[in-house]
Amino acid sequence: MTVNPISSGRIQSAIALASSKTGVDFDYLLGQAKIESGLNANARAGTSSASGLYQFVEQSWLAVVKKHGAEHGMAWAADSIGQSHGHFTVSDPATRSAILALRNDPTAASLMAAEHASDNKGELEGTLGRSANGTDLYMAHFLGLGGAKKFLSAMQSNPDASAASLFPQAAGANRSIFYAGNGQPRSLEAIYQRFADKLGAGSDSVTETRAANLAFAAQSLDLNGSTVVTGGNESAEDALAWATQAMGRLNTAPTSANALLRPSPANARLAYMMLAQMGGR
Structure with missing residues (x-):
């Protein structure tokens, strides 16, 4: 008798399924999961409520499950989530725990991450007047949709502008992203390119095993x-x-x-x- 941890093969299969069902690019979803959790479905953040393959915080998870859960066999979860003044709640504690635990299920997490990215894609394209790529979508994940719109619009106008001056709160919480090792603030374009490079590295690091691992493990x-x-x-x-x-x-x-x-x-x-x-x- 043997028990194996959740394998990268099973995780990639879940991501492939989510990509197929939603039309969101597989490599983007894979790269995002690599950055967020290192492809660890049970990853937990030490400083927030973020958990799972895509590190959804509790409110973001409840919001996306409320909106899209029923489309993917989670109607019981979507129907259990209420909303009041922009805050999502679940009245029954056991049901709430069960819904939040779905963040650690690779299939549920991948489907909801893909739906979330798809929602953001349409919003970003309406603002930018062009197709949104994977890095644009990750900016929405990192800064929120409103922050991403502000960042990308500003970058189009002045790519060399200091990102920290536009996003002081985010810069304070993420100094290694907004500032170089010598303390100089990074430009909007420099930060954007760093995320583009990370997404590329995240998907490339497992490309050689992708074909073999698409079967459910x-x-x-x-x-x-x-x-x-x-x-x-x-x-x-x-x-x-x-x-x-x-x-x-x-x-x-x-x-x-x-x-x-x-x-x-x-x-x-x-x-x-x-x-x-x-x-x-």
Whole structure:
């Protein structure tokens, strides 16, 4: 019996699926994930609520799931999210935790990142009067849509202008981006090019394995022929114990199965295992 962590192959497969469904460029999504999390679906920020492959903070995640979740099989999540004065809320704490935990699912995270980029693309193109490229989209991720519009419009007019003078708050929080090693402020064009280079390096670093990894690479362990997807930081023993208990409950008390199907990452795993069993019969 072996348990593997979420592989780069599975992550790239999820990104490829998101690209196919939304039309957002695969290389952009891959490069963004590389920059944000190093392709680690369980990455967490130490200074904010950001989590997952694309480091969505809680409010940004709730917003994009509310808008696009139902299009991708997450209607239960979208319907559970309310909005008041621009703030997104979920009344039930357990459901809120389950929705936020989806940030660590490569497929859900990639789909929502792609939808978010697609939304920003249309807005940016309307402002700029040209097609938005991957670096433009990343600026929207980094500065927010309004900040990206301001940055890109200013760069068109005066590419050598100091970015820190236009974005003092962002510069204070990201000195290594807005200032060179000698303390001199970087220009708008210089920062833009740095992001362009990072996005290119992020996608190029895994290009050689892309074709081989587009097939879905599920984590699995052997439980009477079933496939069990392990949770983040979960040992093989814990995963097997959970699967044995869950399947035992289904086999001995089928009338109570609905109690197991509350939307959550654990029950997503259970549903996957049940489908795998049915497919093998």
